[in-house]
Amino acid sequence: MKKDFKEFTSRNTTIVAVAPHTTEQVAEYWKKEELPMIGIPDEDGKLANLYGQEWKLLKLGRMPALFVIDRKGALAFTQYGTSMSDIPDNSEMLKVLDGLSGL
């Protein structure tokens, strides 16, 4: 996502990444990795629970989840990962965003 960041911003898309860590941990990681997107610390899981991010006890924690929200505030795309690496390709997400043009 970092490498295609400009592709997303050229579509007026804001990327927000929510991490189950403290503010200090997220700030440090964002600085170290030079991440350009907005990072939101969610140590208590409040935001994750609001969006239904799944816990898998056997896989020791949270599964990734991804949502695209259109200008009207509706969910245009939702994916709840079933494994640690279950994340859609950037190309797939860019197609979703292209489909929102004009909305």
Place this chain on the structure above:
Amino acid sequence: MIALSALATGVAAPEFEAVSHDGRKITLTALQQQGPVMLVFLRGFG
């Protein structure tokens, strides 16, 4: 019970207010005024 709270495409995204890693106040309403929002929930790092 957690699985039952999963959100479907087409429904309204839950509004939220949060503080970003660099101290900015973030609301979904403000972000969506600028265009689509891609909200990514990470498994974690470190």
